[in-house]
Amino acid sequence: MSVFWLVISGTLTGAVGPGISVLYAVYGELITERAGRINLGMEGCLLVGACFGFIATAETGSAGLGVLAALTAGGLLAAIHACLVINRDTSQIAAGLALTLFAGGVTAYAGRDYVDSIITGLNPIAIPGLAAIPVLGEALFRQDILAYVSYALGPILWFTLQYTRWGLSLRAVGESAAVAFAAGRNPALLQWTAIVLGGALAGIGGAQLSVGLTHTWSEGMTAGRGFIAVALVIFGLWSPLRGMLGALLFGGAVGLQLQLQALGAPVSPFLLDMLPYLLTLAVLAVWTGAASRAMPEGLKGILRTG
Amino acid sequence: MNFRLKLPDSAPSLQAAGPALAGLPAARAVLGVALALAIFGVFILASGRDPLDALQGAWRGVIGSPFGLSEVGVTMIPLVLTALATAIPARAGLVNVGGEGQLHTGALAATGIVLYFHVGAPALMLPLMALAGCAGGGLWAAAAALLRRWRGVNEVISTLLANYIAILLVNMLVFGPWKNPDGLGYPYTIPFDAAAILPAIAGTRFHWGALAPVLALIVCYVILTRTVWGFKMRAVGGNPEAARRRGIAVDRYAAAAMIAGGALAGLAGMVEVAGIHHDLRPGISANLGYLGLLASWLAGHNLLVIIPACFLMAVFLVTGDVLQLTAGLPSAAGMALIGLVLFLVLGLRRLERRPL
Numbered sequence: 001m002s003v004f005w006l007v008i009s010g011t012l013t014g015a016v017g018p019g020i021s022v023l024y025a026v027y028g029e030l031i032t033e034r035a036g037r038i039n040l041g042m043e044g045c046l047l048v049g050a051c052f053g054f055i056a057t058a059e060t061g062s063a064g065l066g067v068l069a070a071l072t073a074g075g076l077l078a079a080i081h082a083c084l085v086i087n088r089d090t091s092q093i094a095a096g097l098a099l100t101l102f103a104g105g106v107t108a109y110a111g112r113d114y115v116d117s118i119i120t121g122l123n124p125i126a127i128p129g130l131a132a133i134p135v136l137g138e139a140l141f142r143q144d145i146l147a148y149v150s151y152a153l154g155p156i157l158w159f160t161l162q163y164t165r166w167g168l169s170l171r172a173v174g175e176s177a178a179v180a181f182a183a184g185r186n187p188a189l190l191q192w193t194a195i196v197l198g199g200a201l202a203g204i205g206g207a208q209l210s211v212g213l214t215h216t217w218s219e220g221m222t223a224g225r226g227f228i229a230v231a232l233v234i235f236g237l238w239s240p241l242r243g244m245l246g247a248l249l250f251g252g253a254v255g256l257q258l259q260l261q262a263l264g265a266p267v268s269p270f271l272l273d274m275l276p277y278l279l280t281l282a283v284l285a286v287w288t289g290a291a292s293r294a295m296p297e298g299l300k301g302i303l304r305t306g
Numbered sequence: 307m308n309f310r311l312k313l314p315d316s317a318p319s320l321q322a323a324g325p326a327l328a329g330l331p332a333a334r335a336v337l338g339v340a341l342a343l344a345i346f347g348v349f350i351l352a353s354g355r356d357p358l359d360a361l362q363g364a365w366r367g368v369i370g371s372p373f374g375l376s377e378v379g380v381t382m383i384p385l386v387l388t389a390l391a392t393a394i395p396a397r398a399g400l401v402n403v404g405g406e407g408q409l410h411t412g413a414l415a416a417t418g419i420v421l422y423f424h425v426g427a428p429a430l431m432l433p434l435m436a437l438a439g440c441a442g443g444g445l446w447a448a449a450a451a452l453l454r455r456w457r458g459v460n461e462v463i464s465t466l467l468a469n470y471i472a473i474l475l476v477n478m479l480v481f482g483p484w485k486n487p488d489g490l491g492y493p494y495t496i497p498f499d500a501a502a503i504l505p506a507i508a509g510t511r512f513h514w515g516a517l518a519p520v521l522a523l524i525v526c527y528v529i530l531t532r533t534v535w536g537f538k539m540r541a542v543g544g545n546p547e548a549a550r551r552r553g554i555a556v557d558r559y560a561a562a563a564m565i566a567g568g569a570l571a572g573l574a575g576m577v578e579v580a581g582i583h584h585d586l587r588p589g590i591s592a593n594l595g596y597l598g599l600l601a602s603w604l605a606g607h608n609l610l611v612i613i614p615a616c617f618l619m620a621v622f623l624v625t626g627d628v629l630q631l632t633a634g635l636p637s638a639a640g641m642a643l644i645g646l647v648l649f650l651v652l653g654l655r656r657l658e659r660r661p662l
Contacts, residue, residue, distance in 0.1 A: 040466070090652045093401060093403060093462060094599070094600060094603040094652060095652065097599065097600060098600055099645070100596075101597070101600070101644060101645050101648075102642055102649070103645075104593075104642075105626075105638045105640065105641030106645075108636045108638030108639070108642075109349075109635065219636075224470060227466070227470065231467055268478045268481070270477045270481070271474075271478060273470075274470070274471050274474050277467040277470050281459070281467050281468075284457070284459045284464070285453055285459050288457055288458060292458075302460060302463070303462070
């Protein structure tokens with residue numbers, strides 16, 4: 001097999017794992033943004049998920065309880081955001097960034113005794129049959145349980161937003177809270193639900209990172225993945241299915257880096273790290289028509305001008 | 307929690323988002339800080355330490371000691387600059403989330419001067435580096451201003467994304483071509499020589515870069531309140547449509563404010579590398595850009611209120627470091643405290659529009 005194919009298959013195999021935590025955050029941010037709100041605290045939600053998920057797993061020995069703790073921590077942190085922006089009319093930007101800083105401090109404090117803890121955590125489960133498919137099987141079907149759940153969540157989320165009454169209400173609030181209210185919906189309640197649910201999903205993503213992928217906790221381990229998720233939601237034009245593609249792109253960049261490093265190729269790994277941000281800016285700047293059409297009206301105050 | 311309806315603005319204005327410490331709810335600010343300290347105390351208690359003891363130790367180490375106070379000053383230098391980087395564009399109605407990135411490009415440009423245009427005399431070298439820092443930050447902000455003007459991309463999202471690109475750019479250089487060949491593999495540039503260093507007051511890290519935020523504050527204040535430019539800029543931020551009808555070039559003023567903000571953040575980057583680190587390395591900022599933004603927000607983008615807001619943040623940041631030494635808490639605990647204060651002060655703010 002040529003070097004080229006080795007790199008391609010290696011990249012694909014390594015692309016899915018690192019993308020899963022980001023994918024959960026993408027789902028979370030997507031629900032939030034479809035309800036017309038933006039949560040720049042996704043990074044914080046991922047971080048508390050990673051930290052408290054890891055702590056709970058280390059203390060109880062049960063990865064299931066760890067995920068539960070992560071989900072709760074992410075949801076609770078997002079509830080602060082919801083309270084500030086919906087009930088207290090605080091700026092979404094200030095509140096979200098404050099959330100991320102707060103989470104950085106709290107997790108450094110709470111997790112300091114767990115940096116060297118060893119956990120069993122979540123481990124890859126090979127799906128019989130499917131895992132035997134060359135390259136793709138290796139990439140997709142030798143992952144932990146949270147990865148399989150995330151594959152299913154994309155289509156479920158898409159269907160829920162597109163075809164259920166709740167999804168329609170949520171999108172209606174995202175387009176115009178006043179019209180949704182006139183149609184008998186409760187905008188504040190729907191946005192609260194969306195923000196808390198979004199934070200909980202990011203919390204699960206954090207647990208996938210610490211309890212599933214790396215089996216470690218370290219301070220600030222999410223390393224900007226929450227902000228990448230905010231970018232990828234826009235890159236995917238607010239569709240969960242395109243969001244899956246975006247997360248795969250992020251994972252692919254990580255996977256390709258490892259391959260290039262192994263080859264000793266003279267490409268700076270940081271150049272590849274820039275890709276999600278550059279592509280998102282490109283989507284916003286070049287593809288203005290499509291971006292503008294797909295964008296929930298309620299977000300235009302933050303993402304568009306004029 | 308009640309779910310009374312409040313119709314959210316589709317385009318939240320800065321006025322609605324602004325005042326917190328400003329507009330004289332000083333009592334609220336004090337209440338917010340006191341509540342945050344109380345909650346923080348409960349956490350310290352829960353971890354089996356005496357909260358009063360810890361706070362007393364922190365007070366002695368931060369406010370009560372000359373070194374602690376000097377550290378607060380050192381922390382305030384970049385904070386005031388990055389707070390201004392948010393406040394100036396805010397006065398023209400723009401939201402600059404890009405202080406962190408502009409700080410990095412400013413530091414990068416100033417380091418570029420040291421590496422490629424080195425002059426021996428500090429009297430020439432330092433101003434040159436400061437100019438480069440301003441240019442580096444200003445250009446980074448100009449890109450966001452251009453994207454806004456030409457492609458309708460809001461500066462909130464473009465400056466946020468640009469932060470990460472700038473940080474990665476710095477990493478790319480210091481891990482790559484700019485790495486000191488004699489640096490034992492550490493990702494640092496060569497150490498700056500004496501001509502490129504802002505001297506510190508003996509025994510402390512408090513350096514002459516402190517002049518930068520003082521001058522910047524005075525210049526910004528005079529321009530905003532005493533000149534036609536400043537008046538027009540505030541008009542653009544207050545009511546762009548009215549400003550347009552009065553014949554003010556709204557877009558040009560907005561772009562100028564954005565670039566000025568970027569230049570100030572870039573200057574913060576120069577001051578940090580020339581005054582503190584004496585080289586360029588990863589992690590020169592530790593969220594200074596975001597903390598400055600939040601300080602400006604706490605201050606309602608009021609230039610004078612920025613000073614106490616930055617002081618408060620600097621005290622908490624240094625408190626974190628002191629608690630690490632005295633109480634064995636991680637220094638990031640200071641960040642948790644800042645987060646609590648922000649939640650409470652932002653949340654306790656009087657609502658201008660009651661929920662229906």
